[in-house]
Amino acid sequence: MELAPHPVIPQKKPVLVCILDGWGENPVTDQYNACHVAKSPTIDALAAKGPGYYRSVLAHGPAVGLPTDGDMGNSEVGHNALGAGKIIAQGASLVDIALETKSVYSGAGWAHVKPAFADNTLHVITLLSSGGVHSRYDQVLKLCQGAVADGCKKLRLHVLTDGRDVPDNSCHEYMRVLVEDLAKLEGCDAKVASGGGRMKVTMDRYEADWAMVERGWKAHVLGDAPHKFTDPIEALNKLKEGGDSDQYVEPFVITDADGKPVGTVEDDDAVVIANFRADRVVEISKAFEYPDFNSFDRVRYPKVRFAGLMQYDGDLKLPANYLVPPPLIERTSGEVLAANGLRTFACSETQKFGHVTFFWNGNRSGYFKEDLETYVEIPSDNVPFNQAPLMKAREICAAGKEALRSKKYDVVRVNFANPDMVGHTGDLAATIAACEECDACVKELLDVVDELGGMFLLTADHGNADDMVQRNKKNECLFEADGTTPLPLTSHTLAPVPVAIGGPALPANIKFRDDLPKAGLANVTATYINLMGYEAPAEMEPSLLAAF
Ligand code: 3PG
Ligand code: CO
Numbered sequence: 001m002e003l004a005p006h007p008v009i010p011q012k013k014p015v016l017v018c019i020l021d022g023w024g025e026n027p028v029t030d031q032y033n034a035c036h037v038a039k040s041p042t043i044d045a046l047a048a049k050g051p052g053y054y055r056s057v058l059a060h061g062p063a064v065g066l067p068t069d070g071d072m073g074n075s076e077v078g079h080n081a082l083g084a085g086k087i088i089a090q091g092a093s094l095v096d097i098a099l100e101t102k103s104v105y106s107g108a109g110w111a112h113v114k115p116a117f118a119d120n121t122l123h124v125i126t127l128l129s130s131g132g133v134h135s136r137y138d139q140v141l142k143l144c145q146g147a148v149a150d151g152c153k154k155l156r157l158h159v160l161t162d163g164r165d166v167p168d169n170s171c172h173e174y175m176r177v178l179v180e181d182l183a184k185l186e187g188c189d190a191k192v193a194s195g196g197g198r199m200k201v202t203m204d205r206y207e208a209d210w211a212m213v214e215r216g217w218k219a220h221v222l223g224d225a226p227h228k229f230t231d232p233i234e235a236l237n238k239l240k241e242g243g244d245s246d247q248y249v250e251p252f253v254i255t256d257a258d259g260k261p262v263g264t265v266e267d268d269d270a271v272v273i274a275n276f277r278a279d280r281v282v283e284i285s286k287a288f289e290y291p292d293f294n295s296f297d298r299v300r301y302p303k304v305r306f307a308g309l310m311q312y313d314g315d316l317k318l319p320a321n322y323l324v325p326p327p328l329i330e331r332t333s334g335e336v337l338a339a340n341g342l343r344t345f346a347c348s349e350t351q352k353f354g355h356v357t358f359f360w361n362g363n364r365s366g367y368f369k370e371d372l373e374t375y376v377e378i379p380s381d382n383v384p385f386n387q388a389p390l391m392k393a394r395e396i397c398a399a400g401k402e403a404l405r406s407k408k409y410d411v412v413r414v415n416f417a418n419p420d421m422v423g424h425t426g427d428l429a430a431t432i433a434a435c436e437e438c439d440a441c442v443k444e445l446l447d448v449v450d451e452l453g454g455m456f457l458l459t460a461d462h463g464n465a466d467d468m469v470q471r472n473k474k475n476e477c478l479f480e481a482d483g484t485t486p487l488p489l490t491s492h493t494l495a496p497v498p499v500a501i502g503g504p505a506l507p508a509n510i511k512f513r514d515d516l517p518k519a520g521l522a523n524v525t526a527t528y529i530n531l532m533g534y535e536a537p538a539e540m541e542p543s544l545l546a547a548f
Helices: 041-048 075-084 091-101 108-116 137-149 171-183 210-222 232-239 282-289 333-339 350-359 393-406 418-423 428-452 522-531
Strands: 015-020 054-057 122-128 154-161 189-197 227-229 252-254 270-273 305-310 322-324 344-349 373-378 411-416 455-459 497-502 510-512 545-547
Touching: 015 393, 015 428, 015 522, 041 054, 041 428, 041 497, 075 333, 075 350, 075 522, 091 137, 091 305, 091 322, 108 270, 108 305, 108 322, 122 137, 122 171, 122 210, 137 154, 137 171, 154 171, 154 210, 171 189, 171 232, 189 210, 189 232, 210 282, 227 232, 232 252, 270 282, 282 305, 333 344, 333 522, 344 350, 344 393, 350 373, 350 411, 350 418, 373 393, 393 411, 393 428, 411 428, 418 428, 428 455, 455 522, 497 522, 522 545
Parallel strands: 015 411, 015 455, 122 154, 122 270, 154 189, 227 252, 270 305, 305 322, 344 373, 344 411
Antiparallel strands: 054 497, 189 252, 455 497, 510 545
């Protein structure tokens, strides 16, 4: 893993790697493209330097290991690619293959949960969505069908409504289809047992708000929630009457006619989490897996056969049992840099902290060499981010500047969460403000790079803020029934993302090459390793740079 010196670029620290989370380079530049509308003099100036210093790379579909070109990028696969420099078949693809080949039903994880099928209940906890970011409904249904084929007599679904990776207000339709599909599972008593919105119940990440997970535990396991209904469709109709988005539906429990929950989790039951992506199910997995868990009071801790669709944390081996082996992401840039004695600083706020560390490092929660790596987490606010669109960008910027000026680090990596997190609210004005804040912070960081005579690489992990409206196939904007209110787009986009390079230490003859038009995020890794003054390992996707 020894890195050879780059023949042209000096080993001149520090190099800044800056990620604008959710900033896409969308070809559609109308009033709904917040990145375009935002006043962004810094990024405009970088773009004005032309294709030698500013280009875009693919951040969606097969370029980042997703099954199809219709799969938008996301932070997991984006940061995996940026950190590893390789295109890795991702969870969604691996589950597709395991279902197709049926290997999922012959693995150790399935064998672990299967003994509960005959006399106990199989509980499936999942994001109810076809978004393909955390879960996919077609995969969930196939797993349920596979369980029934293997003798499952009682199945209970605990579902988190989406509205973030798929359009808001689509949860009714997903629930209708689910209820219909469950009714078709012959020989199995299959029902929805509990649920709630993904940003309210269960799917917290990076320990930002354990209360979300506690609400989920109570609803899914204990059958305890503020809202009880006998019918899941009615549950959503009633709970959404007040105008809550799908993301924020209150927790609910389904009961029988006597008010008894239909699907509490009991000793000897099996519990499967059917999300393939890790970040938002690590916490609930810990609650099921760890006997000595104390992040909240579980009240009752049933002895269950627990499995994840994947193993969510390779360092923690969490959970111990899983249905499909996760992608093996090895020899990431973090590991290679540490092995060469190079020092890394990484920083973001809570909502993206694991993105620039855990995902960047190939889904590892630890360090490679702790004395060479400094990871700083700025606590995020716990609010809908359109109410605080500046988020913690200033604090991240300040930490990045301090790290650069300390000259302790060979590479300083920062992630600004705003374009993505505010983009997910669907609030156009707030997202424009979020993008403007990022641009201002980038300016401050680049000024410090100038002052120190360093180099920088600016990029993003996927699109989001670059399109804030739902569109038809002709790219025309869609409106609510009133014909004037645009239907907000809360999800990521298929857009490529920008990559910009520069800084006083960049040799005049180093520029972006022009023979890699289809390059993707994985090509960025070798690029920043080059900027650090080293040749990248040959197994990584080629660098975007060339000497002219
Ligand atoms: C989320 O988990 O917030 C979204 O589903 C995906 O967003 P991210 O990939 O940008 O984290
Ligand atoms: Co996002």
